[in-house]
Amino acid sequence: RGVFQTVVLAFGEADERRLVAFIRADKSQLSEDILKKELGSLLPPYMIPDEIFFLDLFPITANGKIDRSALQERFIQLSEGKRRRQSGAEDIEEVVTEIFSEILQKPISSAQKGIDFFRLGGQSLKAMRLLMRINKRFNIRLSLRDILTNSTVFDLSKKIKEIRSYQDDYSAIEAIEHIGEMEDYPMSSTQERLWFLQCLQPHSSAYNIPFAISLEGNIDLEALKKALLELEKRHDALRIRVPRPSAQVELRQKIARHGAFRLVIHDFSESEDPISKANSGIEKELATPFSFGYNTPLIRASLFRIDKNKAILLLIAHHLICDGVSSEIILNDLRSTYEAYCRQKGV
Known part of the structure; x- marks a missing residue:
């Protein structure tokens, strides 16, 4: 229900071996906790993934198959990002780097943080996805123009910090009075x-x-x-x-x-x-x-x-x-x- 595509991989050796699931899903309806709870009612504990990561798209090989080695690299990056969030040490620049990497489907090195999104392989549709991910992740309202004029990891991170310094918290929404139907x-x-x-x-x-x-x-x-x-x-x-x-x-x-x-x-x-x-x-x-x-x-x-x-x-x-x-x-x-x-x- 709400899951479009799934890949489960095993990482590690012997006692440290872990099951990791990558899924494309409707994130408005699902979370890692909800999925694990539902899987717990269907599967034995040893078959339930230790971690579940949501991806917008799966990396694809030249032959059109899912690139499992690229997923392993994504696992390393996503695990590190998850660890930082849980420790409270999340950094805007690192989060933006993760989002760049996921949308471009390749790791972004420190040297590439100053390179334009489009030179790294981005195009118009990926820029739209970048805009939506940034706005949702940081609870802000950037425009497509902001993305186009701040198109490196460094510049976009700086723009996000600037917006956050003065933009209201849009999660606090005031009640809206219902005025009924009118001609205009x-x-x-x-x-x-x-x-x-x-x-x-x-x-x-x-x-x-x-x-x-x-x-x-x-x-x-x-x-x-x-x-x-x-x-x-x-x-x-x-x-x-x-x-x-x-x-x-x-x-x-x-x-x-x-x-x-x-x-x-x-x-x-x-x-x-x-x-x-x-x-x-x-x-x-x-x-x-x-x-x-x-x-x-x-x-x-x-x-x-x-x-x-x-x-x-x-x-x-x-x-x-x-x-x-x-x-x-x-x-x-x-x-x-x-x-x-x-x-x-x-x-």
């Missing part, structure tokens, strides 16, 4: 500022918030389209519409009816170089700004098919309706809803 609603001061800045730079994509899912196996497009519509129905923010630029306009936002969310499909599976084609398409989407208007959505979805069993789903929302933190909530909701529709059809 006032925009917050933050929304007004973002609206104004976008109007000043209508061709800028600086306020786009991208997030993505890698889909593998039998991809059910009908289930995916239904999941997107269900997501739009559940989250009112995805149906927010704001007025067009005008000197006379009063800044009020409206919540549109659900049912307008559409999936645009780009099929590169027959191309000679589908990955390059997909990356070019993704870059183009990332660079495309949103326009405003009460009939204009502030989120869009594109599917880039690489081959029969692999595709990338890219969602881009305007910062007016979404941020790096809420994007991970939306992604998890979309993933679980899509999987639920697939199970209904027996996929």
Whole structure:
């Protein structure tokens, strides 16, 4: 339940031999303690992993198989990070190094901490994942621009320390008064500022918030389209519409009816170089700004098919309706809803 992929390896010799599990899972529903408790009701003690680590992606060899030697290196790094957290000696720079290493799927040496994320092998989709991981891990709200302009371990660590020095603790959320359904609603001061800045730079994509899912196996497009519509129905923010630029306009936002969310499909599976084609398409989407208007959505979805069993789903929302933190909530909701529709059809 909520676990997508698992690899269990044995490390050590004789009496020091330990079972270590690496899993891809919905971390909003699972933790190491929950998994161990559930496994304890199904397996004898000697079969239960001593440690469980969550990974966003498994390292892959050139032949497309899971790279077990790379997992062993990840185990060493993750164990050290876990030890530091438990001892209370966690260091921001070391945590950022761990996140770089996990996303890039290779160890990051001390000498590489000053090298640009993209020179180390990063690209746009990995930068999105880096943004989400950093925001969730440190409970802050960096933007994609912050990642692009602070793209080394050293610079990003310094930026995180700077943000932490003045940013409020967003875990303490005040109660929100329910005002009921209305024809329109006032925009917050933050929304007004973002609206104004976008109007000043209508061709800028600086306020786009991208997030993505890698889909593998039998991809059910009908289930995916239904999941997107269900997501739009559940989250009112995805149906927010704001007025067009005008000197006379009063800044009020409206919540549109659900049912307008559409999936645009780009099929590169027959191309000679589908990955390059997909990356070019993704870059183009990332660079495309949103326009405003009460009939204009502030989120869009594109599917880039690489081959029969692999595709990338890219969602881009305007910062007016979404941020790096809420994007991970939306992604998890979309993933679980899509999987639920697939199970209904027996996929």
